[in-house]
Amino acid sequence: MSSSSMKKNWVRGESLGSGSSATVNIAIPTNPSTHNFPSPTAVKSSLFLTSYSLKTEKDVLDILGPSPNIIKCYGNDCTVENGKRYYNVFLEYASGGSxxxxxxxxxxxxxxxxxxxxxxxxxxxxxxxxxxxxxxxxxxxxxxxxxxxxxxxxxxxxxxxxxxxxxxxxxxxxxxxxxxxxxxxxxxxxxxxxxxxxxxxxxxxxxxxxxxxxxxxxxxxx
The missing domain is CATH 1.10.510.10 (Transferase(Phosphotransferase) domain 1)
Known part of the structure; x- marks a missing residue:
């Protein structure tokens, strides 16, 4: 899935957790009839200027390809929220947490x-x-x-x-x-x-x- 295909197709929902450099939320589709990622989906976000680790994660997941034992990645995008630019990666939602x-x-x-x-x-x-x-x-x-x-x-x-x-x-x-x-x-x-x-x-x-x-x-x- 391309980055551009996901822009403006979702809003940030319930918080699922946070770490030292990233937060994880539910990604809520703004138009369920046309959105092209599963629901629910988790979105992991970092400030763009400090998103090196998250970009590495996305790149490695792309290289690894599909595996039943590794979380799925559905794509990425960038957003501006409250005047700040974020890098976002869309991931498989795990209902049982960690x-x-x-x-x-x-x-x-x-x-x-x-x-x-x-x-x-x-x-x-x-x-x-x-x-x-x-x-x-x-x-x-x-x-x-x-x-x-x-x-x-x-x-x-x-x-x-x-x-x-x-x-x-x-x-x-x-x-x-x-x-x-x-x-x-x-x-x-x-x-x-x-x-x-x-x-x-x-x-x-x-x-x-x-x-x-x-x-x-x-x-x-x-």
Whole structure:
């Protein structure tokens, strides 16, 4: 879908969340009979001048192509709202929120069968990302989205990088609690860092605690 085809076809609806540089809302079509993206659709927006990460996410999703384990992207556009220019990316809407939301809602300690199914889906998504020559670099429960049929999909690829590409010294990719030793000490970000982060996420699903905590170790040691 081209950028221009989506301009003036929607308005910003309910807030779904926000991060350090982007907000996520429901995109409401202004003319349901002619709009050309699914309803509901999520729109992720950044101020245009600080939208590098969001543009990276859009570019990487385009390169990755369709995968049942990675969030779909429907297009992008630019808008001017309250005198400010925004870059917007239209994404598949996940009614269940993120895996982190599910952990908060249910207190963690998911059944083993649930953890196995979710882990398999995430692994298949990571396999696809790696096969296309990329590393996600920020796998964590907040970046795994949950759909109403229980399916989970990988999202938030704004920190992704090409495999084999040297990481610039001043660029920290990821969230410290989920970063591998080689990322923290040697500034190395290759496919294994995603598997490390997935391991941390699995521990969190099983215990309800971050992988590095004594409480998580106590629960796993039972």
């Amino acid at each position: 895996l982190a939301d599910q952990l908060r809602k249910y207190g963690g300690r998911f059944p083993e069968a649930y953890v196995r199914r979710r882990t398999k889906s995430i692994l298949e998504g990571l396999k696809h990302i790696h096969s296309k020559g990329y590393v996600h670099c920020d796998v964590k429960p907040q970046n795994i989205l949950v759909f109403d049929n229980g399916v989970v999909k990988i999202a938030d690829l704004g920190l992704a990088k090409r495999r084999g590409e040297i990481n610039r010294e001043y660029v920290c990719r990821g969230t410290p609690m989920y970063m591998s030793p080689e990322s923290l000490t040697d500034n190395v970000y290759e496919s294994p860092v995603d598997i490390w982060a997935l391991g941390c996420t699995i521990v969190e699903m099983i215990t309800g605690e971050h992988a590095g905590t004594l409480e998580a170790a106590r629960i796993l040691g039972r």
